[in-house]
Amino acid sequence: MKKTFETDLLVIGGGAAGLCAAAEAAGAGANVTVIESDLHPGGQLVKQTHKFFGSRDEYAGTRGYKIAEILLDEIKSLGDKVDIRCNSTVTGYYPEDGVFTVMKGEDEYYRIKAKKAVMATGAQERMIPFTNNDLPGVYGAGAVQTLMNVYGVVPGKKVIMVGAGNIGLIVSYQLAQAGVEVAAVVEAMPKIGGYWVHAAKIRRLGIPILLRHTVVEATGDKVLDGAVIQELDDKFQLIGEPVKVDCDIICMAVGLTPTTELFWQAGCKMQFVPQLCGYVPFRDKTMRTSCPDMWVAGDASGIEEASAAMVEGRIAGHSAAAALGLKTDAKKFDEYWTRLDHLRAGEVGEKILAGIGQVLVSGWEA
Amino acid sequence: MGCSCNCLDKEKLFNSGILVEHSTGAVLPPKEAWEKKKGGYAVIECPKRIPCNPCYTSCPTGAVLPFADINDTPEIDYEKCTGCGICVSRCPGLACFVIDLTYSDDKAVIKLPYELIPLPQKGALVKCLDRTGKEAACGEVIAVTEPSKDRTYVVSVVIPKALADDIRAIKVVC
Numbered sequence: 001m002k003k004t005f006e007t008d009l010l011v012i013g014g015g016a017a018g019l020c021a022a023a024e025a026a027g028a029g030a031n032v033t034v035i036e037s038d039l040h041p042g043g044q045l046v047k048q049t050h051k052f053f054g055s056r057d058e059y060a061g062t063r064g065y066k067i068a069e070i071l072l073d074e075i076k077s078l079g080d081k082v083d084i085r086c087n088s089t090v091t092g093y094y095p096e097d098g099v100f101t102v103m104k105g106e107d108e109y110y111r112i113k114a115k116k117a118v119m120a121t122g123a124q125e126r127m128i129p130f131t132n133n134d135l136p137g138v139y140g141a142g143a144v145q146t147l148m149n150v151y152g153v154v155p156g157k158k159v160i161m162v163g164a165g166n167i168g169l170i171v172s173y174q175l176a177q178a179g180v181e182v183a184a185v186v187e188a189m190p191k192i193g194g195y196w197v198h199a200a201k202i203r204r205l206g207i208p209i210l211l212r213h214t215v216v217e218a219t220g221d222k223v224l225d226g227a228v229i230q231e232l233d234d235k236f237q238l239i240g241e242p243v244k245v246d247c248d249i250i251c252m253a254v255g256l257t258p259t260t261e262l263f264w265q266a267g268c269k270m271q272f273v274p275q276l277c278g279y280v281p282f283r284d285k286t287m288r289t290s291c292p293d294m295w296v297a298g299d300a301s302g303i304e305e306a307s308a309a310m311v312e313g314r315i316a317g318h319s320a321a322a323a324l325g326l327k328t329d330a331k332k333f334d335e336y337w338t339r340l341d342h343l344r345a346g347e348v349g350e351k352i353l354a355g356i357g358q359v360l361v362s363g364w365e366a
Numbered sequence: 367m368g369c370s371c372n373c374l375d376k377e378k379l380f381n382s383g384i385l386v387e388h389s390t391g392a393v394l395p396p397k398e399a400w401e402k403k404k405g406g407y408a409v410i411e412c413p414k415r416i417p418c419n420p421c422y423t424s425c426p427t428g429a430v431l432p433f434a435d436i437n438d439t440p441e442i443d444y445e446k447c448t449g450c451g452i453c454v455s456r457c458p459g460l461a462c463f464v465i466d467l468t469y470s471d472d473k474a475v476i477k478l479p480y481e482l483i484p485l486p487q488k489g490a491l492v493k494c495l496d497r498t499g500k501e502a503a504c505g506e507v508i509a510v511t512e513p514s515k516d517r518t519y520v521v522s523v524v525i526p527k528a529l530a531d532d533i534r535a536i537k538v539v540c
Contacts, residue, residue, distance in 0.1 A: 197412055197457075202383070342435065
């Protein structure tokens with residue numbers, strides 16, 4: 001196909017950050033194209049059946065999938081400014097001529113030339129190594145949530161959850177809601193990583209959280225029939241006796257890594273920041289990267305909560321619209337930053353801020 | 367030194383989500399007023415700072431005090447708390463309860479958030495669970511409401527008054 005499709009603003013990723021960036025930029029008058037690899041827009045929001053934290057501005061108290069609906073309604077209200085293309089993946093970026101390549105489905109390939117781009121590519125789940133971790137029945141938490149909350153499929157009868165961050169705690173609760181027995185949540189650290197209230201909520205349903213424990217082996221012939229768990233000392237060395245727990249699912253919620261291939265391909269200045277969970281692009285306060293026509297937002301800029309991802313999306317969309325020469329309200333930009341600062345003022349925020357401090361530049365050289 | 371409590375166990379329990387003692391963000395109402403207060407008071411168990419404030423923004427009487435910072439833990443003005451239970455249905459962390467100690471000589475009522483199936487019916491007997499999920503008593507459901515019409519139900523259960531600071535969940539027996 002020779003034809004190259006042209007757009008003012010390309011938003012890569014139709015999740016929490018991408019949809020907010022698209023809505024914000026389109027609200028300022030930009031013509032926006034959103035490329036989303038999934039079959040429907042909304043990213044992780046569509047599988048979040050729990051109510052969100054944060055303040056009213058970030059839809060606190062609203063269930064995640066409802067927030068996706070609110071954002072899509074906002075986009076719809078802007079008329080035909082935003083073109084959301086699902087089942088489409090940006091496969092490459094070629095800085096020499098500024099062309100993005102896209103695969104729609106498995107056989108349609110085309111090119112996009114965009115004046116500006118917001119890259120809200122999200123994150124990938126991490127896995128941990130243990131014997132037989134390729135047995136059917138070993139899932140990532142995202143897959144379990146997709147099965148249960150998008151497709152209505154109960155993934156199994158009894159699960160061992162690995163990881164007590166917010167995802168591990170929330171997905172454990174959702175499994176309990178679906179009638180799945182959660183045998184235990186195992187967590188290598190000496191305390192839960194997620195919000196304390198999420199842990200309290202599953203503990204009072206009788207779900208144990210075993211701190212300083214890990215899974216060392218999955219058992220089973222063709223499919224999973226159990227997990228071997230073991231205690232860890234304060235240097236993460238195995239101690240005590242391994243214990244076999246019967247289960248048909250091991251669900252891993254052991255962290256996320258920003259998805260950054262396109263930033264590398266574009267030649268953005270990158271740095272490994274442990275607090276942000278991987279390599280992330282340098283950015284200024286407008287979320288602009290070292291490539292002047294590219295912005296970053298959401299988990300791709302560092303693993304954080306959906307509430308922060310949405311605000312970052314607003315900032316990136318606002319700034320990209322301004323760079324397109326559109327009129328934007330400078331006050332809104334300050335408001336968004338005030339909101340971000342509030343969201344990051346807690347304990348978890350300290351770590352995030354320390355990470356961002358390593359990649360935030362005061363301004364790019366012209 | 368001279369400390370007889372098992373601090374390490376307590377710390378370990380708290381670090382895994384069990385409230386072991388009342389502290390900022392997780393206090394009990396003043397005993398004397400609480401024992402006489404018809405309709406009960408809100409009991410919030412949110413001891414860690416997180417960016418969240420729906421308990422404050424949804425409280426219709428202003429009993430949950432304003433947050434200077436969205437990460438503040440909640441504080442309650444008991445003069446203003448009517449025990450309405452709106453916070454029970456609105457808290458994203460399911461950390462708000464209402465406990466009414468005036469039900470009878472030896473029974474109290476706890477209004478707790480419920481998002482599981484099956485939904486208990488009024489009049490049903492349910493297992494009452496403590497903060498670790500252990501069965502602590504049997505209780506009767508006297509009301510089931512959905513104040514915010516958002517699938518977070520508020521279930522009112524009659525429990526032994528002596529266990530008012532223990533029972534925090536129910537299990538429906540089929």
